[in-house]
Amino acid sequence: MTPIVRSLGDHLREWRKRRRMSQLDLALEADISQRHLSFIESGRSTPSREMLLHLAERLGVPLRDRNPLLLAAGFAPVFAERKLDDPALEPARRAIDMVLKGHEPFPAIAIDRHWTLIAANAAITPLLEAVADASLLEPPVNVLHLSLHPRGLAPGITNLPEWRAHLLDRLRLQISVSGDPELEKLLKDLLSYSAPEAASEVHADHAGIVVPLKLSTKAGLLSFISTTTVFGTPVDITLSELTVESFFPADQETAAILRSLAVN
Numbered sequence: 001m002t003p004i005v006r007s008l009g010d011h012l013r014e015w016r017k018r019r020r021m022s023q024l025d026l027a028l029e030a031d032i033s034q035r036h037l038s039f040i041e042s043g044r045s046t047p048s049r050e051m052l053l054h055l056a057e058r059l060g061v062p063l064r065d066r067n068p069l070l071l072a073a074g075f076a077p078v079f080a081e082r083k084l085d086d087p088a089l090e091p092a093r094r095a096i097d098m099v100l101k102g103h104e105p106f107p108a109i110a111i112d113r114h115w116t117l118i119a120a121n122a123a124i125t126p127l128l129e130a131v132a133d134a135s136l137l138e139p140p141v142n143v144l145h146l147s148l149h150p151r152g153l154a155p156g157i158t159n160l161p162e163w164r165a166h167l168l169d170r171l172r173l174q175i176s177v178s179g180d181p182e183l184e185k186l187l188k189d190l191l192s193y194s195a196p197e198a199a200s201e202v203h204a205d206h207a208g209i210v211v212p213l214k215l216s217t218k219a220g221l222l223s224f225i226s227t228t229t230v231f232g233t234p235v236d237i238t239l240s241e242l243t244v245e246s247f248f249p250a251d252q253e254t255a256a257i258l259r260s261l262a263v264n
Contacts, residue, residue: 008052008072009041015059018179029058049075062178063240064113081237084118092231092239099229103246105262106255107224109143113241114182115171117141126261129218130156144171148190158214158221161196166211212250219257223250 016026023041027034032051039045040055047055052073056066067077082089100108100121107123117140131137133151146152148164157163168190175183213224224247234240249255 006068006072007043008047008069009043011069011072012041012055012059014179015056015061015065018176019059021059026055026058030055047073049073049078053078060177063234063237065178079235079237084238084242089236089239092242095231096242096244099244099246105258106247106249107258108244108246110242110244111143112238112243113174113178113180114186115142115144117143118242123258123262126217126219127153127215127222130216142186144186144190148193150194153215154193156216158216159212162211163213164196213247219261220253222254222257224248224254225250 016023019026021029023037024034027037030037036045037055040047040051049070052069052075053066056069061069063079064081067079070077084093096110096119100110100119104121104123107121107127109120109124110118112118128137131146131152132155133149136146136149136152144167147157147167148154154160154164168187171183171187171190174180175187210225213226215222215224226245226247229244229246231239231242249258
């Protein structure tokens with residue numbers, strides 16, 4: 001079958017509609033005339049590479065999807081996608097390892113855009129003891145499958161309705177931003193798991209601030225709040241899609257348990 005070649009206008013309109021922006025909205029955001037943007041989308045005007053990258057920036061197009069825009073306009077791709085073990089990314093890998101190690105005795109993980117586990121610190125190990133299906137821990141590990149699978153962490157999450165709703169909301173937002181079909185498939189898989197009662201209606205939070213993760217372990221009940229960290233101003237696709245998720249104790253009891261586990 002002959003592949004369908006999409007025009008630059010098709011790409012721009014798709015991203016503009018995904019962002020719920022009219023031509024006027026984008027033109028104002030990009031500081032150009034609506035007529036100029038209309039001509040670009042219709043093919044009557046050919047933008048420079050700089051203008052195209054400017055529009056992509058204003059639309060929040062992920063780096064992975066900016067190369068197809070450039071190709072559609074007749075320009076060469078400018079964003080490389082290296083493997084994480086590439087020597088060029090060694091400084092970034094060292095930075096990730098430092099963040100993970102420095103966060104101990106509290107757990108932290110690094111994941112890619114599909115929620116695949118890239119790295120984790122030693123504090124994660126005690127949290128995984130209750131996982132009943134060992135296949136969920138075989139690489140490549142998907143942390144959402146691991147978290148919500150009935151034979152994964154889900155049975156030990158004491159506030160599973162809230163945590164499940166939180167994770168699914170994050171995934172839906174990620175899909176709306178990226179339009180990634182792999183993430184859409186992931187969401188479909190997660191929704192096929194048996195859901196806790198009223199999961200779609202519960203959005204309780206911790207002290208009115210965040211949704212905690214409450215996990216029952218052999219060492220006791222652990223309660224966490226989490227933060228996400230990304231690299232600033234990345235120009236490599238792989239690096240732009242990496243996230244470090246750090247878990248902090250939500251109470252003194254959790255902090256004490258984790259410190260004792262680290263000593264032992």
